[in-house]
Amino acid sequence: MSALLEVAGVSVSFDGFRAINNLSFEIEEAELRAIIGPNGAGKTTFMDIVTGKTRPNVGKVTWGPNNISLLKRSEAEIARLGIGRKFQRPTVFEDQSVFDNLLMALKKPRNPFAAMLYRRDEDDIARIRALAEEIGLTGALMRRSGELSHGQKQWLEIGMLLAQDPKLLLVDEPAAGMTVGEREHTTRLLRETARTRAVIVVEHDMEFVRQLGCRVTVLHEGSVLAEGSLDYVTNDARVIDVYLGR
Amino acid sequence: MATPPTNPTMSERGRSLVRHRSFLAQPSTIVVMLLLIAFTVSIVSLSEAAGGDISTSLVKTLGKTMCLCLIAVAMDLVWGYCGILSLGHFAFFGLGGYMVGMWIMYARTEAIVVEAARNAPLPPTPQEIRDAIGTQIFGVVGGSDIPPIWAFAHSLPLQLILVVLVPGLLALVFGWLAFRSRVTGVYLSILTQAMTLALSLYLFQNDSGLRGNNGLSGLQNIPGFEEVPQSVVSVAFFVASAVALGAGYLLAAWIVSGKFGSVIRGIRDDEPRVRFLGYQVEHYKLFVFTLTAIIAGIAGALYYPQAGIVNPAEIAPIASIYLAVWVAIGGRGRLYGAIIGAAFVSLLSTWFTGGRAPDIHLGFYTIQWVDWWQVLLGVAFVLVTLFAPKGIGGLVDLLVRPKRQASAGQPAPREAAE
Numbered sequence A: 001m002s003a004l005l006e007v008a009g010v011s012v013s014f015d016g017f018r019a020i021n022n023l024s025f026e027i028e029e030a031e032l033r034a035i036i037g038p039n040g041a042g043k044t045t046f047m048d049i050v051t052g053k054t055r056p057n058v059g060k061v062t063w064g065p066n067n068i069s070l071l072k073r074s075e076a077e078i079a080r081l082g083i084g085r086k087f088q089r090p091t092v093f094e095d096q097s098v099f100d101n102l103l104m105a106l107k108k109p110r111n112p113f114a115a116m117l118y119r120r121d122e123d124d125i126a127r128i129r130a131l132a133e134e135i136g137l138t139g140a141l142m143r144r145s146g147e148l149s150h151g152q153k154q155w156l157e158i159g160m161l162l163a164q165d166p167k168l169l170l171v172d173e174p175a176a177g178m179t180v181g182e183r184e185h186t187t188r189l190l191r192e193t194a195r196t197r198a199v200i201v202v203e204h205d206m207e208f209v210r211q212l213g214c215r216v217t218v219l220h221e222g223s224v225l226a227e228g229s230l231d232y233v234t235n236d237a238r239v240i241d242v243y244l245g246r
Numbered sequence B: 001m002a003t004p005p006t007n008p009t010m011s012e013r014g015r016s017l018v019r020h021r022s023f024l025a026q027p028s029t030i031v032v033m034l035l036l037i038a039f040t041v042s043i044v045s046l047s048e049a050a051g052g053d054i055s056t057s058l059v060k061t062l063g064k065t066m067c068l069c070l071i072a073v074a075m076d077l078v079w080g081y082c083g084i085l086s087l088g089h090f091a092f093f094g095l096g097g098y099m100v101g102m103w104i105m106y107a108r109t110e111a112i113v114v115e116a117a118r119n120a121p122l123p124p125t126p127q128e129i130r131d132a133i134g135t136q137i138f139g140v141v142g143g144s145d146i147p148p149i150w151a152f153a154h155s156l157p158l159q160l161i162l163v164v165l166v167p168g169l170l171a172l173v174f175g176w177l178a179f180r181s182r183v184t185g186v187y188l189s190i191l192t193q194a195m196t197l198a199l200s201l202y203l204f205q206n207d208s209g210l211r212g213n214n215g216l217s218g219l220q221n222i223p224g225f226e227e228v229p230q231s232v233v234s235v236a237f238f239v240a241s242a243v244a245l246g247a248g249y250l251l252a253a254w255i256v257s258g259k260f261g262s263v264i265r266g267i268r269d270d271e272p273r274v275r276f277l278g279y280q281v282e283h284y285k286l287f288v289f290t291l292t293a294i295i296a297g298i299a300g301a302l303y304y305p306q307a308g309i310v311n312p313a314e315i316a317p318i319a320s321i322y323l324a325v326w327v328a329i330g331g332r333g334r335l336y337g338a339i340i341g342a343a344f345v346s347l348l349s350t351w352f353t354g355g356r357a358p359d360i361h362l363g364f365y366t367i368q369w370v371d372w373w374q375v376l377l378g379v380a381f382v383l384v385t386l387f388a389p390k391g392i393g394g395l396v397d398l399l400v401r402p403k404r405q406a407s408a409g410q411p412a413p414r415e416a417a418e
C-alpha cells in the first residue's frame, strides 16, 4: 500500500533563505501525525506547499493511489482532491453567520452554477447541526462569526474542516487559545477523525501532542530532524539541543 | 430529520434555519419593489402624456436616473459584494448605448432616405439607398461607406442581441485575462481604467466606424414611432427603465441571497480562504464581472435613447469613478444603498450643474456650483469613506436594527442573507 501523501526532496527559498530544505515526508491513509519544531522551522510553509499556496523550487509532492502530482494544481483543485486545512490564525468569514460558514465548507459541487441553484435540504441542515453540536456552537449557529471568541473561531474552523469531508486534514496549531477542557475535546475529535482519514497536526504544546498519542515528526530548519514516538524523539540528543533544551 | 432539539430556544433557531427565507420575503426587497412601483405609477399618471404637470424633460431625467440606478446595482454586485473595484463599468454602459444607437440611427436615416427618394423619377436601387445612408451618417467624419461593424444595424433584434453580447464578451475576455493572472485590488482597478480609457480613445477616432467624437445622435427619435409625441415616448422609456431596474434588482437580490452570495462575499473578505475551501475563485469573479457588464450594457441601451446622444466622452474614465462614488455614498454591500446613492447623487448633480442652484456670493469670490459641485462631491466622498463607510444606506440600520435587538432580548442574530 502506498502512502496517501508523499513529499520527496522538496526545497523552498524565500529571497535566498531556505525555509524548506530537502524535506521528505509521508503519511498513510488513516494516520494521525504530529509535527513539532521551533518557530520558523517551516511547519506552516510545509502546509503551504501541500495545499498549493507555495510552489517548491525542487522536489515532488504526490497524492493518492494514482500518485498524481500536486505541484501543477491550483489551491482549489487540491482542496477538491480532498486536502483540507485549518490555518494557524483562525480565518473564518467574520461577516457571515456560523451556519453560512459551515454551509460554504460543506462538501457539495463547487462550481458557480451549482452554488447559485443550491437549495438547502433537510440532510444538509441535519449535517450542519450535527457539526455544530460537535464543535459546541449549536446555540451560535445564526450568530455572525465575527462575534465569536478566539477559541470559538478555532472551533468553527475545525468544523469547517470536518464539513469538507477531506481525506487529509492539515491542522495548524488547533489548541492555541483554548482552555484545558477545550483541548481535551480537540484531542478526542482529532483522534476520532484519524480513524478514517489522515490528520497532520502542527502543535507547540508538548502535553497536547502527548495526548494525541501518535507518531511525531520533528522539523528543524526546513528538514526532518527526527521521527518516531514522542518519547523516542524527545530523547534524541539533537532534538533536545535545538528544541527542548531552549 | 435532525437530532431532537434539547431546549426550546434551540428548536426555534432550528426552525428558522430550515425555512430559508427567500429573497422575495426579505423586507428590503419588498420595500424597494413597492416604492419602485408606487413611484413609477405616480410619475406616469402625472406625466404630460397623461395630462399631468410633470414635464417631458423631467420624465426623461427620472427615466435616465433609473438606468443609472440599475448600473449602480450592478456596480454594487461586483464591488460591494464580490470585492472587485471595477472602474470600467461605464464602458459597458456606453457600449450598450452605442449598440442600440446604431440601429436607431441607421433605421431612421434609412426611412429619411427612402422618403426623400419617393419623388425621384427612377426608384433607387438598394445600393443607392445604402450609399445615401452612408453619406448621411458618416458625412460628418468625411466618409460615406458603411463600416463592417454596422452589418447588423438594419435589424433591431440583432442589435439588441449585441447590447448583451458586446459588453458581455468584452468583460469575459478582459476578466478572464485579469482574474486568471490573479490581478486584484488596486492593480485591477487601474487595469479597468485603462480599458475604459483605451475604448474611449479608440471611439474618439474618426475612423473607428462610430462617428468619432460626434458619437451617435438623434437617438430620441425612435424609428417607426415618428408620429408618437416625445411626451409619450419618454413615458414608455421611463416605464421600461423602471421595469429593467426592478428586474435587475430582483436578479441581484436573488444572487446574493443564497450560497453563491456567501461565496462571493467570502471572496471579497478573504479570497485565499475561499480557494482553500475548493472554490475556483476566478470562475466566480468572471461570472459576476460578466453578468454585471451585461446589466450595465442593458442599462446603457435604455439610457441613451432618453439622453438623445451617446459619444466617446460618456465612456471617459471619470464616469466609472463617479459610479463607484455613488455606490460608496449610497452604501455598498446593500443593493438598495446603490439605488439611493445613484439617485441621490446624480439628481443632485443635475441640479447643481444645471445652473439652477443659486450661486453663493462671498464678496471676494462667488461660488458657482457648476464648477464647485465636483469639489463638493469629492469632499463628500472622502467624508463618507472615512466616517460613514456604510453610506446613506447605513441610516436604515439605525432605524431597523435597534428595534429588532430589543425584541430579541439579546444580540440580534444577523441573518446572513441580508
Ligand SMILES: Nc1ncnc2c1ncn2[C@@H]1O[C@H](COP(=O)(O)OP(=O)(O)OP(=O)(O)O)[C@@H](O)[C@H]1O
Binding pocket: A014, A015, A019, A037, A038, A039, A040, A041, A042, A043, A044, A045, A046, A088
Ligand atoms: N512568504 C514568505 N516570504 C519570506 N519568508 C517566509 C515566507 N513564509 C515563511 N517564511 C520564512 O520561512 C521560515 C519558516 O516559516 P514557517 O511559517 O513555515 O515557520 P513555522 O514552523 O510555521 O513557525 P511557527 O511555529 O512560528 O508558526 C520563517 O523563517 C519565515 O520567516
Ligand SMILES: [Mg+2]
Binding pocket: A043, A044, A045, A088, A172
Ligand atoms: Mg506556523
